[in-house]
Amino acid sequence: MRLLLAGCFALGLAAAPPPDPTECVACHDTIDLAKFRTRTHGKLGCVTCHTAITTLPHAEKLPPPQCVRCHDHEGQDYANSVHGVARKQGKDHAPSCMTCHGHAHDIVPRNNPASKVAWKNMDATCGKCHDQEHLKKLSTRLPHRASRMDLKKMPGK
Numbered sequence: 001m002r003l004l005l006a007g008c009f010a011l012g013l014a015a016a017p018p019p020d021p022t023e024c025v026a027c028h029d030t031i032d033l034a035k036f037r038t039r040t041h042g043k044l045g046c047v048t049c050h051t052a053i054t055t056l057p058h059a060e061k062l063p064p065p066q067c068v069r070c071h072d073h074e075g076q077d078y079a080n081s082v083h084g085v086a087r088k089q090g091k092d093h094a095p096s097c098m099t100c101h102g103h104a105h106d107i108v109p110r111n112n113p114a115s116k117v118a119w120k121n122m123d124a125t126c127g128k129c130h131d132q133e134h135l136k137k138l139s140t141r142l143p144h145r146a147s148r149m150d151l152k153k154m155p156g157k
Helices: 002-014 020-027 072-080 083-086 097-101 121-127 132-148
Strands: none
Touching: 002 072, 002 121
16 A cells, blocks of 8 residues: 555656646747736636646647536536537537637636626627527527526616
8 A cells, every 4th residue: 555655656746747827828929828817717727728738848739628627517508508409419600618708718707897798798799690680589588598597687687
């Protein structure tokens, strides 16, 4: 047993620490680290989401981050939604997390007026794919969906 623990301890010491975000932005210079640190995911290390990165430099082609690793409840809601079912059926045009919420590096809480999913921005966000007639039809059912999605009642509705 002691030998097993000693082996595990030695492996832990040999493992390289995850790269510091400043190392990442040395190559990924399109990321404004100061701005990112003010965003919802800004306190996370890069490899928290980009789990395929184990060494630097990393592989050129990486799998996309899986939001459901941390957002399981929301992932289940999405999977059962019209959009999630369409994506499962192979309809690549169906929205993903990033389609509605924006790039993970830029996400702010939904109560922030700059959020793509803040109530005042929902028509613009959904309107990227849906016409006004469809949005009007959706708005009559949105209060029910909002309660199901654990959102507060829409202002003015």
